[in-house]
Amino acid sequence: MFNHLIVRAIVPITIAVTGFVVFGCLLLYSFIKADMIDEAVLHVDSLAETVVKSTRYAMLEGDRESLANIVDNVGTLVEVGQIRIYDEAGEVRFSGFDQAAETITTTIEIDAWSKQIMQADSPQRTDTHHNVTNTDGLIAVSIPILNEISCSTAACHFHAEEEPLLGFLSIGISREPLEKTLALLRSRMIIFSLMVLFLTIGGVAALLQMNLFLPIQHLAWCAEQAAGGVPVKDLPKADRKLGQLEKDFRLLIQQRDQAWQEQKSVDILLRKADHGSDRNSRNRNRDAGHQAAATTGSGQNPQA
Amino acid sequence: MPDIKPLRLQVQARIRKLELLSSSGLWILALFTALSIGAYRKFAFLPTLNDAIRSLLGSGPPVNFINWALVLYAFSAIIMVLTQMTGSKRPRGALSHFGYLSVFYTFYHFSDGLTENFWAVFTIGMTILSLQSYHVWNYYKEKVREEEEILAELNKLAEE
CATH class of the missing domain: 3.30.450.20 (PAS domain)
Structure with missing residues (x-):
């Protein structure tokens, strides 16, 4: 791409x-x-x-x-x-x-x-x-x-x-002297044109690579890492060349990390709550069993 | 659920049309190459104008004036095509560029300056029309991709 x-x-x-x-x-x-x-x-x-x-x-x-x-x-x-x-x-x-x-x-x-x-x-x-x-x-x-x-x-x-x-x-x-001068001029112009072309195209390509393509590639790599689950604090240091785009991207990852943290806390709480309710119900069942045994007398099955 | 088959056919027809349009720039380039071959041979394949028509037209403009007009045209045409490209605007004017370049060949021919300036017109013509055809190709390929996405959605709907 x-x-x-x-x-x-x-x-x-x-x-x-x-x-x-x-x-x-x-x-x-x-x-x-x-x-x-x-x-x-x-x-x-x-x-x-x-x-x-x-x-x-x-x-x-x-x-x-x-x-x-x-x-x-x-x-x-x-x-x-x-x-x-x-x-x-x-x-x-x-x-x-x-x-x-x-x-x-x-x-x-x-x-x-x-x-x-x-x-x-x-x-x-x-x-x-x-x-x-x-x-x-x-x-x-x-x-x-x-x-x-x-x-x-x-x-x-x-x-x-x-x-x-x-x-x-x-x-x-x-x-003949005119043709010789023109031939010299032609060859010098070809050399000059090649120099201008290499410098212009090379210069533009280098500037674009440095200021645009490398930061975009860096951001794309960070996005790939973040999509793989890497949190914002583990991502490589931000490149400032893309300005607000880079900041917004990191903010989004940060918000996702927070949401994950909150989700984890909620899950833990729910698990705890589930665990607590299980124990309570087990206790309640045990208490109910004791009460039944007391009313029916020892040696008798309360379920029977 | 309504029948989506006619809709799919419409999208497919649009894709075919856009693909055809995406290569239109190359056709203009080929046309210009053919014209340039004719100009290189000093339009020998065309009948010569008789003296009456020649005197009616008058003498051609000075070659120096045509050169400066060509410089102005080349500069503004390149800027125009680049502006169209950066604005992602619908490509226009390939045929008019072809027309302008033909006029330059004609003027040079009638002013006896075609041999000296043929390569200048050919180079700038190829540059402008190559840029234009690159823009045409990019623009319509993008449109084709959009239509293909629509077609993929429609195919999914049809499978469901």
Whole structure:
């Protein structure tokens, strides 16, 4: 019964605490992951902006060699996984990596996407695009290289004035450091959740055991003893944790003991009274026998 | 002495009904598990909404808002179920919890946040519905015990 009581008290607490802690951790992980991806996107945006600013003069001058050098040098950064400059037709003009070394599928995917973006009727032509769900393990940004007055009027080369877009820069940083940090965060969260769970459930169970179940078990054992006839003075010392219940229980046993005592006294008195009345009746019978013998004379049976 | 056979039959019927009700929480849990499997597969078994309906519905709420709504819902639902348990009140609202959880799955699906938040909804759904079904099971088992006591008394009367 008490095991059942303990189970009934602990099970809902265990379910509620475990569920809420795991749910909280999952949601917290999701929040932190979103924040870290936002941070990585900001970083890649800033990197792309830096590249665009640093290539601006080389582009104006039409200095392809300097442009290729800048792109190559940025490509040597450890975190940079991809850097490309596309022209207005969506074709790769400069790449920080050897195109043969890049995976074919990625190249095909990006080229198809870039051509689609660079179509004249595409509404997203002049927008900045982020791609964080790439299967190639990169967080990438593509920023448009817009036509400016100085571009269309430059002496060295020119672009048509009505063409708003000259190409775009695509740069991607590796997701690996982010994934490593998230994996570390996951393992720490699992350890933390397990600690919280053990402490909460263990703490609640210990408190319930100490303050409720043990006093109840003690009272139940006393009740069993009392039912077996043990008087109140022979019962173990009272536990004060159950308060009035324990006092009332002992009062009941005390009243029962008193009732037994009174019953015993009454029984003894009754027995004495019975014993006395028996003796009296025997005496009376003897006296009656003597009287009869006296009237009938000696040697005669008074019953006859 | 009146005939107690119909009374016994009534009590037996009540016991059967209560035993059936005591397992109703498990049915809701099974239903939620089935829904979760569907959500895990991004509701691929359902027909896709056409563009007209999609534009009529508008864009889904931001995932962040849904997350906060889920936290609020989870907290209040657990408190509600625990309150019902401590008050030994008749268990109610299992189906409405199922409804709320389905709505969360739907909102995440339309806001493209289901992949990221699937396990959060699944965990809290299992927690709330497990608590609810535990309460349902306890409550109706207690009622069954009461009815069984009545039946035992009636059997004694019948033997006399």
